Each structure stands twice: as C-alpha cells, then as structure tokens.
Amino acid sequence: MPWNLESDRPIYTQLMEQIQIMIASGIFPAGSKLPPVRELAAEAAVNPNTMQRALLQLESNGLIYSQRTSGRFVTEDEGKIMQIKNSLAADLVHKFLFKMNQLGYDGQHTKELLEKVMGEEEQNG
Amino acid sequence: MDSIVECRNLTKCFPGCVALNSINLSIPKGQIVGLLGPNGSGKSTLIKLMNGLLTPTAGEVCINGMKPGAETKKIVSYLPERTYLNDWMSVQNIIDFFGDFYADFSKAKAYDMLQRLHINPNRRIKTLSKGTKEKVQLILVMSREAQLYILDEPIGGVDPAARDYILDTIISNYSKDATLLISTHLISDIEKILDGVIFINMGNIVLTASVDKIREKENKSVDEFFREVFRC
Numbered sequence: 001m002p003w004n005l006e007s008d009r010p011i012y013t014q015l016m017e018q019i020q021i022m023i024a025s026g027i028f029p030a031g032s033k034l035p036p037v038r039e040l041a042a043e044a045a046v047n048p049n050t051m052q053r054a055l056l057q058l059e060s061n062g063l064i065y066s067q068r069t070s071g072r073f074v075t076e077d078e079g080k081i082m083q084i085k086n087s088l089a090a091d092l093v094h095k096f097l098f099k100m101n102q103l104g105y106d107g108q109h110t111k112e113l114l115e116k117v118m119g120e121e122e123q124n125g
Numbered sequence: 126m127d128s129i130v131e132c133r134n135l136t137k138c139f140p141g142c143v144a145l146n147s148i149n150l151s152i153p154k155g156q157i158v159g160l161l162g163p164n165g166s167g168k169s170t171l172i173k174l175m176n177g178l179l180t181p182t183a184g185e186v187c188i189n190g191m192k193p194g195a196e197t198k199k200i201v202s203y204l205p206e207r208t209y210l211n212d213w214m215s216v217q218n219i220i221d222f223f224g225d226f227y228a229d230f231s232k233a234k235a236y237d238m239l240q241r242l243h244i245n246p247n248r249r250i251k252t253l254s255k256g257t258k259e260k261v262q263l264i265l266v267m268s269r270e271a272q273l274y275i276l277d278e279p280i281g282g283v284d285p286a287a288r289d290y291i292l293d294t295i296i297s298n299y300s301k302d303a304t305l306l307i308s309t310h311l312i313s314d315i316e317k318i319l320d321g322v323i324f325i326n327m328g329n330i331v332l333t334a335s336v337d338k339i340r341e342k343e344n345k346s347v348d349e350f351f352r353e354v355f356r357c
Contacts, residue, residue, distance in 0.1 A: 007346035010337040042297045046317045
C-alpha cells in the first residue's frame with residue numbers, strides 16, 4: 001500500500017492513521033511482526049524519528065506492542081483490531097454524510113441514492 | 126551533551142551589512158534540521174562559520190563543544206554551495222582522494238551510490254553535467270560516517286527522480302546519533318524528512334520549531350507557512 005501524506009496535517013498523525021488502516025485491512029495481521037522503524041520510514045519517505053513517534057503512540061493505544069529485543073508486533077487482540085476497524089469505518093461514513101450534506105442531500109435522500117447506486121452495482125457486478 | 130551545534134551571540138558583519146545579528150541557537154543531536162530563509166538571509170554565512178571558513182565578528186560557535194578547526198572537521202561532513210573539486214580529476218581519483226583525507230570515508234558506500242545513480246567512476250569531473258556533478262559531491266559527503274552533516278543547497282540542480290533516491294539515502298544512511306543540517310529552498314521536497322526547521326531572515330533567527338508543530342498549529346505545510354511568513 002502506498003503512503004499518501006497530505007501536506008496540511010501533522011505527519012505523525014497521518015502515519016498513525018495509515019498504519020491503523022494497514023492493520024485493520026490485514027496487511028499487518030494480528031500478532032505479526034512489523035518491519036523495523038527505519039524500513040517503514042524509508043518506505044513512507046519520512047523522518048525515522050517521526051515514524052518512531054507514530055509507533056510509540058500506537059503502542060500506548062495498545063494496538064501494537066514491542067518486545068525489547070525482537071521488535072514490534074501487532075496486538076493479538078482481535079477485538080481491539082475490530083474496534084479500530086469499526087471506528088475507521090464510522091469516520092468514513094461521517095465524512096461521506098458531511099459531504100452529501102454540503103451537496104444539499106438530507107439523510108433520507110442520501111439513503112435513497114445509496115440504495116439506488118448499490119442496486120446498480122449489484123446488477124453490473 | 127545534547128546539542129551538536131551551539132551558537133552564542135554569534136555575529137558576523139561584512140562591510141556595510143550585518144549578515145548575522147547576535148544569534149543564539151542550539152541544534153540537538155540525532156535530528157534532521159532544515160535551515161530555511163529567503164535569499165541573502167544569512168544561511169550560508171552561518172554554515173561557513175560552523176565550518177571555520179569565516180570567523181565571527183563577535184560571539185562564538187561550537188561544534189560538539191569545540192571551536193571550528195581540525196578536530197571539528199573530522200566529525201563534520203560539509204557540502205558547500207559551490208563545487209570545489211578539481212575538474213581534471215576522475216570520479217575515481219576523487220574517491221581515492223577523499224579516502225586518504227577522511228578516516229571515516231567509506232569507498233564501498235561511495236561506489237554503491239555511484240552505481241545506483243548510473244555514474245561512471247572513470248569520467249572526469251569536467252565532462253559531467255551540472256546535476257551529475259552535484260550528485261557526485263553529495264555522494265562524497267554522504268559516504269562519510271560523520272556526526273554532523275551540513276548540506277548547503279544539496280538538491281537544487283538534481284532531477285526529481287534522483288532527488289527521491291538521495292532523500293531515501295539520507296533517511297536510510299544517517300546513523301541515529303548523527304545530525305543533518307540542510308539549507309534549501311525546496312522545502313516541499315524535504316519537509317517530510319525533517320524533524321525541525323530553523324527560519325532565518327535578515328541575520329536573525331525568526332523561528333525554530335518541529336515540522337509537526339507547525340502543521341498542527343498552522344494547519345498548513347512548512348512550505349506554505351514559509352511562503353506566508355516571507356511573502357514579498
């Protein structure tokens with residue numbers, strides 16, 4: 001997965017978000033070992049200290065943990081990962097609703113349109 | 126000691142102008158720091174003082190607690206704003222030259238980077254394009270195991286693809302305790318690899334902050350923030 005970093009927000013928060021997505025989507029499965037900081041930093045083309053900061057933050061949130069000598073691992077707690085996944089999904093829905101609202105669609109209209117488009121996709125798909 | 130560079134009331138005057146106006150600055154170890162400022166703001170003067178190419182009018186600058194001199198040059202790898210390599214020499218000659226000069230120079234690293242950037246070591250400097258010359262200089266500087274790298278406008282003439290490779294090299298090569306000071310105008314290209322920035326203008330330090338602090342506070346990139354602060 002490519003790292004997309006926007007220029008108007010702190011880098012470490014964006015790194016946190018993207019690592020969360022990678023964990024939620026199974027690119028880094030529960031209990032798996034994460035690549036070393038340097039490797040992740042080089043891949044994302046960011047400062048290693050910034051990557052370190054993002055990882056430490058995720059560690060304090062309990063999504064990853066570090067073992068003194070062998071590196072960092074994704075939590076084995078599937079419930080925790082599901083929780084992150086749900087909250088990422090809820091964020092997306094909020095953003096979507098906000099944008100629809102900007103376009104002038106209220107909740108009912110949005111629902112109708114959503115069902116219509118999903119129906120079309122099912123037929124095509 | 127936590128800082129690698131320490132400036133105390135550092136002042137440099139040239140006839141008819143004050144290039145640096147009693148600045149106080151300390152640069153911590155283990156960070157990549159951008160030195161940013163408009164043309165003529167004092168960036169190169171500050172860098173030259175750190176390398177002992179200029180002497181202060183007043184105040185002092187210390188590198189790892191020492192005044193610039195032979196001892197600091199052992200631990201500082203400096204990329205000046207202009208080429209100083211003898212252009213009749215081949216790239217290979219120059220690598221040997223650097224190998225003799227600096228105990229911490231790694232020839233293997235240099236040849237590896239040359240290969241990655243498709244530069245033939247047998248070419249004479251004279252026959253290289255401006256951008257390729259810059260790449261060679263940067264390779265020489267980054268092939269040392271220094272404690273402080275000072276890069277004065279390192280990527281100006283280098284194409285974007287090679288720029289990415291160079292930034293990548295910087296991230297993956299510099300050691301944890303090493304410090305990198307980069308002066309540049311190409312802020313958007315490098316801000317992601319910076320820990321902090323120093324804004325300098327008319328010989329004064331205007332601001333020192335971390336990149337994420339600026340983004341958090343201003344909701345914009347350092348590049349945009351720079352354009353706002355120094356709007357003409």
